[in-house]
Amino acid sequence: MASDENQLAGGAFFGRRRGRPLRQHQEQSYEAGQKAYWLDLSTAPPSRLTTLFPADVQEVRLEIGFGGGEHLxxxxxxxxxxxxxxxxxxxxxxxxxxxxxxxxxxxxxRLYGEDGVNVLDWLPTASLAGIDLFYPDPWPKKKHWKRRFVSQTNLARFHRVLVPGGMFRFASDIEHYVNWTLLECADHGGFEWLADNADDWRKPYEGWPGTRYEAKALREGRVPAYLRFRRST
Structure with a gap:
């Protein structure tokens, strides 16, 4: 369920929930995956977030809106x-x-299939090493800009859950949304944009696998930007 804030803002930060009907094997994988991988927000988060995983992990990162999951x-x-x-x-x-x-x-x-705001509000303070937001819905019409995920309210959420020095990475092929994000982060004051020259935002992140959406954007002549911000204060 979308948070009260999202409802007041005119809707959730995401658009449609479902595309083509799932095939039988997809339905079966979806049901089995919920049991194995679903993040349960009905219980309090563990004091050490790393214990959410069966693996012996040293840190935790969050990807909001992973699309087809290529990067994740x-x-x-x-x-x-x-x-x-x-x-x-x-x-x-x-x-x-x-x-x-x-x-x-x-x-x-671990996976979660509702609004990312719910996860951000559930997470303990200073519990994430990084947050990735790649190719989010740009909501291009001005009347819908309030539904963009990058906002002062959500940046405050990012700032709370990131460890000092933690990274927020944002990629988009929509120039206006890129500029919007730069301005929002500058206005917040708690994030340092890590860019000394144009190559720092034109080149993909190290080890970047690419995504289907990115490939489509490139085919259609849109140039992505890859921004990196460090939680500074």
Whole structure:
């Protein structure tokens, strides 16, 4: 369920919840995956967030809106000592990730299929090493800008749950949303933009696997920006 704040703002930060009907094997993977990977927010978070995972992880990172899960799964496989919480309200995207996990189970992943704000409000203070927000819905019409996930309210949430020095990474192919994010982070004052020259935001992050959405944007002539912010105060 969307938070009260989202309802007052005119709706949740995400758009549609479902695309094409799931195939039988996707439905089965989705149901099995909920039992194995679902993040239960009905209980209090553990004092040590790393204990959410069967794996012996050293830190925890959050990806909000993982789409088809290309980046989330790549990072989880690449870094078994890091715990990853993935949030995706779009059921088809969640089903795709759960189908992949059925073929290759990972014990350093937890998933949540509702509004990312719910997870942010549930997490303990200073519990995350990083937050990733890649290609979020840009809500291009001005009347919908209040539904953009990057806002002063959500940046305050990020600031609370990130450890000092923790990273917030934002990628988008929508220039206005990139500029919006730079201004919002500057206005907040608690995030340092890590860029000395244009290559620092034009080049993908180290080890970046790419995503299907990014590939589509490039085909259509839109140039992505890859921003990095450090929690500074």
């Amino acid at each position: 799964l790549h990072r989880a496989i690449e870094n078994p000592s890091i715990g990853y919480i993935g949030v995706e309200p779009f059921i088809n995207g969640m089903a795709k990730v759960m189908a992949a996990l059925a073929l290759r189970p990972l014990n350093n992943v």
